[in-house]
Amino acid sequence: MPEIKVLQINEGDDDAFAVEIADGDSTAHCEVTVTDDSFRKFAPERSSKKELVRESFEFLLEREPKESILSSFEIGVIEKYFPEYPEQIAKRLE
Numbered sequence: 001m002p003e004i005k006v007l008q009i010n011e012g013d014d015d016a017f018a019v020e021i022a023d024g025d026s027t028a029h030c031e032v033t034v035t036d037d038s039f040r041k042f043a044p045e046r047s048s049k050k051e052l053v054r055e056s057f058e059f060l061l062e063r064e065p066k067e068s069i070l071s072s073f074e075i076g077v078i079e080k081y082f083p084e085y086p087e088q089i090a091k092r093l094e
Helices: 036-041 049-061 075-081 086-094
Strands: 002-010 013-023 026-033 072-074
Touching: 002 049, 013 049, 026 049, 036 049, 036 075, 036 086, 049 075, 049 086, 072 075, 075 086
Parallel strands: 026 072
Antiparallel strands: 002 013, 013 026
């Protein structure tokens, strides 16, 4: 499994994250937004947005190569491509 690093882009703004996916000699970078509505929809209360992003990328990498992941997106868009996402991500964050 590739190494996933999740960093908050701006201190004090917990909606925007930079994600680095390193696998061997190549690295992919993404920017992900997690709105409060999406966070409430997909994650249990005891989770953090950062945990949601990390688990979401693990979910994505199990289904597609890092090069296929959009470079910038709002976390809710994953459900459009993978209808099983809400149920699977809830289980991962239990």
